Amino acid sequence: xxxxxxxxxxxxxxxxxFIKGLWRDNPVFVQVLGMCPVLAVxxxxxxxxxxxxxxxxxxxxSNILVSLLRNFVPKQVRIASYILIIxxxxxxxxxxxxxxxxxxxxxxxxxxxLIVVNCLILSRAEAFASKNTLWKSILDAxxxxxxxxxxxxxxxxxxxxxGNGSIFNLPIFPEGFQNWIVMILPAGGFFTLAAWxxxxxxxxxxxxxx
Amino acid sequence: xxxxxxxxIFLNACLVNNFVLAYFLGICPFLGVSGKVETxxxxxxxxxxxxxxxxxxxxxxxxxLVAINAPYLQLISYIVxxxxxxxxxxxxxxxxxxxxxxxxxxxxxxxxxxCAILGVALFQTNKGxxxxxxxxxxxxxxxxxxxxxxxxxxxxxxxxxxxxxGISKGTALTLFIAGILSLCFMGFAGLGA
Numbered sequence: 205x206x207x208x209x210x211x212x213x214x215x216x217x218x219x220x221x222f223i224k225g226l227w228r229d230n231p232v233f234v235q236v237l238g239m240c241p242v243l244a245v246x247x248x249x250x251x252x253x254x255x256x257x258x259x260x261x262x263x264x265x266s267n268i269l270v271s272l273l274r275n276f277v278p279k280q281v282r283i284a285s286y287i288l289i290i291x292x293x294x295x296x297x298x299x300x301x302x303x304x305x306x307x308x309x310x311x312x313x314x315x316x317x318l319i320v321v322n323c324l325i326l327s328r329a330e331a332f333a334s335k336n337t338l339w340k341s342i343l344d345a346x347x348x349x350x351x352x353x354x355x356x357x358x359x360x361x362x363x364x365x366x367g368n369g370s371i372f373n374l375p376i377f378p379e380g381f382q383n384w385i386v387m388i389l390p391a392g393g394f395f396t397l398a399a400w401x402x403x404x405x406x407x408x409x410x411x412x413x414x
Numbered sequence: 415x416x417x418x419x420x421x422x423i424f425l426n427a428c429l430v431n432n433f434v435l436a437y438f439l440g441i442c443p444f445l446g447v448s449g450k451v452e453t454x455x456x457x458x459x460x461x462x463x464x465x466x467x468x469x470x471x472x473x474x475x476x477x478x479l480v481a482i483n484a485p486y487l488q489l490i491s492y493i494v495x496x497x498x499x500x501x502x503x504x505x506x507x508x509x510x511x512x513x514x515x516x517x518x519x520x521x522x523x524x525x526x527x528x529c530a531i532l533g534v535a536l537f538q539t540n541k542g543x544x545x546x547x548x549x550x551x552x553x554x555x556x557x558x559x560x561x562x563x564x565x566x567x568x569x570x571x572x573x574x575x576x577x578x579x580g581i582s583k584g585t586a587l588t589l590f591i592a593g594i595l596s597l598c599f600m601g602f603a604g605l606g607a
Binding site: 236237243283288318323391392394395397401 | 435436437438439440441442445486489490493494497523524526527528529531532533536537540580581582585586587589590592593594596597600
């Protein structure tokens, strides 16, 4: 899953904790974690961005709390307590989004609640925040959160441009553009993510060769 | 209240709105354990069982929470029930069949974070299903999950013998197959209506 070796990490530059989530260990494109919301709500750029930010917020808050409590939580019940911490913050986010925009709340639907079971958040809590200091955990969460949002936006933008002919509800194609309806449909989510993974594979094989 | 017939609910959850291919729930085990048909079928069985139990519990919890007027506890109590059910299933399988326990490995505890299970509990609450309807809904979702898992596992077993371009090996290829399967499942639209 994650590659960092937390024990010998004192010398590592702290900014590295932030940067690694953006590209090298990108949660979606490289680690393939948290796929469910990625595919389900990335049908428009707006939804994708909102979902990414909500997930990043929960990730940040739960990483902070897990890191603060890392010396107090008994090892046997750690997963259960992490889940409880995450569920609490997701409930907060759920009510916050409902208060900010009912429209957005409706289009995201049950997927806000489903952030609880996003493997990305639990895996960061278990693999990173439970072993590292508060400051490092915050940077890690920010990096992963931004990386996740970026990946979601990549998917959402492609799907909205091709499937709806617009970006952020602004039409960008001239009249007569035939929308690729399939991109808005569930199948389009699978195809778009597969295409992104192909592109990233190509880039990485090039890098290895040179 | 809901007026759908029980058969329609089952068909809807199982084929028309298949949890994996239409709602994208439970993608992690879908990509993780879909390498072999045998493991996939056992995984499907375990998920179906947890789904049924947690769906029944979710119905009871929802009724209780409405009674004490505390809907904000919904998510937290659902996830606790699911986590303890998974723990129970894990102990049961370990006792009854150690071989199966070893072959499922890490994916057994990970059922807790399977979105499909929490998804069933949340959707049935949102749709206002009664007890019997909830059980049928969970059953349909479980069967649908198993079908999707078996289909993709069978395809991947065959693909091991195919020559594909190096860059598309692994997750990318599986996602392409899933996309095509999802297109096929769209053919079921309107079946349960």
